[in-house]
Amino acid sequence: MRNTWTICRKELRSYFVSPVAYLLLAMFSLIFGFFFWNALGYFVIEGIEMQMRGQAIPMNINEQIIRPLLSNASVLGLFFIPMITMRLFAEEKRTGTIELLTTSPVRDLEIVLGKWSAALILYACLLLFTALNFSFLFLYGNPDWKPLAVGYLGLLLQAGGLLAIGTFISTLTKNQIIAGAATFGVCLLLWVLEWVSGYESATWATVLAYLSVITHFDSFGRGVIEIKDTVFYFTLIFLGLFFTSRSMESLRWRS
């Protein structure tokens, strides 16, 4: 555990001494901020229109702003995750520092956990900045905070799974760009898999749609913690980390 923390701290440091972390923070906040003000704009216009038509359907901030924004954030994450994980192992393999890590009295799993948790913490920082936007809603309205909290939990779980996959892919190559591109491809694939359910209802389509990370976010977006979706994300995290540490082992057998 101590070693995990040592590695995690080192990774966080290298994110934050380089421009990487700040660039990601700025981009993520900018894009999400754009989503937010768009959503807010539509909400306001809609409200005014309804008033003019004399309708009195109660407006729901949670349903009309928070829920769509959360699912936007979950998609946005797919684009940022490769940039967070691509260097984790690829860089160490390229510069040879991996030899230092693996010849120190530290278990492979501790190294893997340290790196993955650093990536997750950086992602959590990105999410924290998006939360600033939502705090405006609490200033000027009174949305229900529980669905929002559940939504963020879902975002973290989803990111945890994808970051684990990205970490695994990073062990496969010395080249960060290749690791990043491959992770991006996999993330994108895991997103669009869901589309098959739109026109096909055979078993294979159901299975493919089940594998899509996005479908499992719906329940969290609605503010509901579904066991099966939680289990899905935890399985993804577990498998990703498991394959990462196996890959570290076989890295030596192969190299």
Add this chain to the structure above:
Amino acid sequence: MIRVQNLTKRYARATAVDQISFAVEKGQIVGFLGPNGAGKTTTMRMLTCFLPPSAGTATIAGFDVLEQPFEVKKRIGYLPESPPIYPEMETVEYLRFVGRLKGLSGAMLEERINYVCDRCFVADVKTKLLGKLSKGYRQRVGLAQAIIHNPDVLILDEPTAGLDPKQINETRDLIKSLAGDHTIILSTHILPEVEQTCEQVVIINKGKLVATDSVRNLQERARGAETILIEVAPRASAPDASLTLQIQQRLERIPGVSRVVCREPSGPDMVFEAESQHGQLIRGDLARAVVESGWDLNELRPASMSLEEIFLQLTGSETHSEPDKTPAPQRIPASEPNA
């Protein structure tokens, strides 16, 4: 301290290390000598548990690298071929990170950091970014990193590669000064490095063990049966066969000379090779004999093998500097590890 038995590493296409056996006693400093591609790095990677052996065993302080890698890792300090540094870290920060990985913490950690900084002469770059340091400093930070947890065994892969002559000397002195506290195994493809730094030498070539002996023994053997090359010019008469024979017989009478052969008995140059008995110095006597017999001495030089030549010969390298030298083959058998 280090026991290696029939250690083998096979890659998909080639065998990088082939059945190497040797042993290193506590406190020794051993040179691991071989040309590029000999398998030095591969062997060291197996000793440090970075690569698993394909066959054979290696134990460090009694712990097997395959069975108890964790115990082995605790007891070794390793400097890979290129120092494993993170360019975005400061020296102290880096040493702190490595120290924590090796299990140090608190006041003990800070104490060790200060100690190794002084010991490895990096105290003046404590707060510099590693990426901005010169090659020599990086190498020293690499050494500092290797000794931070005061390991029993130090494994250094070409610690002087890529340094300038001044830095090479400093690094060698530093390594020598570490020898008292640690058992050191260092690899190199430079022969004088072994002569200057090490007590024992393990020579490998193309993955195979060629020789293992103490440096002194090797030098002894190199010096032992000396072969001297003499060129004689008769002052009065033209060179002919009878004169050649006469000179040869004269030289053979010198005490300590075991054998004299003429290079080209029928040629115009009278070049002889005189081989001494073990441990005898015959140069002075040869010169005196030639001059006192009324001949001119044109040339007299050792044709014997230096350690370098032994090395070249043992490793079967073709880059012989002087092709006219044909030293008597001196096989040094790969002795059993003196376990």
